[in-house]
Amino acid sequence: MTIKDIARESGYGVTTVSRVLNNQPNVSEEAKERILAVVNRTGFRLNSNAKRLKQQSNSGIAVVVKGTKNMLFSGIVERTQRLLEGTGYACLIHYVDESANEVSEAVRICAELRPQGVMFLGGDIENFQRHFSEVPVPGVLMTGSAYKLGFDTLSSVTVDDSFAAECAIEHLLSLGHRRIGILGGYTDDKDNPAGLRYRGCLRAFERHRVDFDEKRQMVTCRYSFADSGKAMERLLDNMPDVTAVFATSDVMAIGAIRAIRDRGLRVPEDVSVVGFDGIELGDFLTPRLATVRQDGEAIASRSVKLLLDAIRGGSSAVHEIVPFRFTPGESAARLRA
Amino acid sequence: MTIKDIARESGYGVTTVSRVLNNQPNVSEEAKERILAVVNRTGFRLNSNAKRLKQQSNSGIAVVVKGTKNMLFSGIVERTQRLLEGTGYACLIHYVDESANEVSEAVRICAELRPQGVMFLGGDIENFQRHFSEVPVPGVLMTGSAYKLGFDTLSSVTVDDSFAAECAIEHLLSLGHRRIGILGGYTDDKDNPAGLRYRGCLRAFERHRVDFDEKRQMVTCRYSFADSGKAMERLLDNMPDVTAVFATSDVMAIGAIRAIRDRGLRVPEDVSVVGFDGIELGDFLTPRLATVRQDGEAIASRSVKLLLDAIRGGSSAVHEIVPFRFTPGESAARLRA
DNA sequence: CACACTTTTGAAAACGTTTCCATTCCCTAT
């Protein structure tokens, strides 16, 4: 069942059928009607491979996601997919390993699928530095700034990670905490969210003239319950007098709370915990998680908008900051004398 | 940059180049070497659209997932993707709305993408009954049994939902609970996991001659923290003397625990809670969640195996049961006098 | 050296679209 069959059945030529099926102008009402009748009757659908071959592109947008377990990301992926549904672009989701180089993967995906654009969820600035120039289509980095990279086809949408982290620390300081531990991502590259958040923390400490010993008070870990639990144990070993912890993601915060309790300490009575991300789950935990809420919906919708603009208009890269909101929660309480 | 360019550059014909690129026999070592040299130098990749057009198929497997927030599913999706990586089949992930008809979606996807097979995650038996005959390729239903449907191209892999639920209830009964509430999915179709689990519960009650009033003790809800919280509130209204709750998924259990605590009750001292699924998160909560642990990894690997067998061998449908393991946890405790 | 057989090779025909271009038709303004 091909377009030729439809042409024959309807008494028109393939060109006209193609036009009808693609909503192109210069087709009479009658032709449209008769052709659509046949199409509906037979349930015919264009062969997308032939279509793409001819059009030299997969009219889709690749979404490269680092890790499947990130609950903030699941929401963003879902929202992105929903937003793309109306546009005629297909949403091609690719999960890559957390340790993988997502940009190289994107290069591979582009070579294979020829999407119109690429969205990155959870990217590492350094990988972009090295490989993004090989990505032949516009891209958007979500939850991370590509401002300093200066590629004119790579936009980005993110919260102000540094300031958001600063607010989280400010909150703990305002509650009287002075011995604060940090559970963070790898900060080798200072312009990654992890690095930015860490710098925000340092700024808050400096402003309030609170001593902070990186070696003792900062532990890095991966984005996982188990790994952050282990990291928290190290942190407790390093500073047994810790009274508050800032975990740079909610998932880490949850792992940390588990580890704190396994030491026989209470949250928040003995140790306060603040997370980052604002996943829905946080409000269902006991204690409810104090966290920095990112608006995943806004991140998704702005990113999609930026990418579509870039695809259609060929406009240059835009770097957007979306608002965050610090949400106090039961997990962070005033320091007790 | 096409295969013709490679042919010209290497001094061979397109046929030979095609053979080399597809690892086909009857190519001299020299040809292979010289052609690969050019390919590597230029970074050439076959145009997959042309390839698929010619081969009349997208050598990929569509994975249709109901809902993005299901943490058990995320693990299965990840595992499935990983397993597919080695096989040469692409993993085409499609999230559909929880209220959508996933089988109709699959029909649409097949028409458009022509995958070699379809995997369903979180399917509804009734949807299959009505539309699966239109799916032109083999399928596997994951976490649900298609045994009774009798399609010979639809396999399935699942735990024994009914028995697993029975075990969960048995556990609560053995702890002395008699006034047990159930938080479940919609059970209109009795052969869906939700229905099967419910029937398992009823069997346990009957065996132990424990009264059970469906109207009062059973509340249905969607797979979400918030909705299950609301459902739990209704359940508490219906039976203020409830001492234990079986939530037919961990996510529901988490929502339920929140609602119970918001009433000023404690878990497990006042109300015990048992979940279902065994998501990693459960062990990081306080109290640790008692749950029925499904082996997502096994479900993924068996499903992939079955589907690939069906694609390659054209073998008939297989319905597999994978083991589950009831995991006692702090959230379910002995009834206190 | 001729013969059959196997391996290696390439020309050309698909695959199902889109799109360029040419054609036909009908209307309007001269």
Add this chain to the structure above:
DNA sequence: ATAGGGAATGGAAACGTTTTCAAAAGTGTG
């Protein structure tokens, strides 16, 4: 009446592969 112009239509050439088929080049064997 006739030229000019727009709208509707279709023929045929792409798009970049795979695959069929036939030919050429080796490789033993009698």
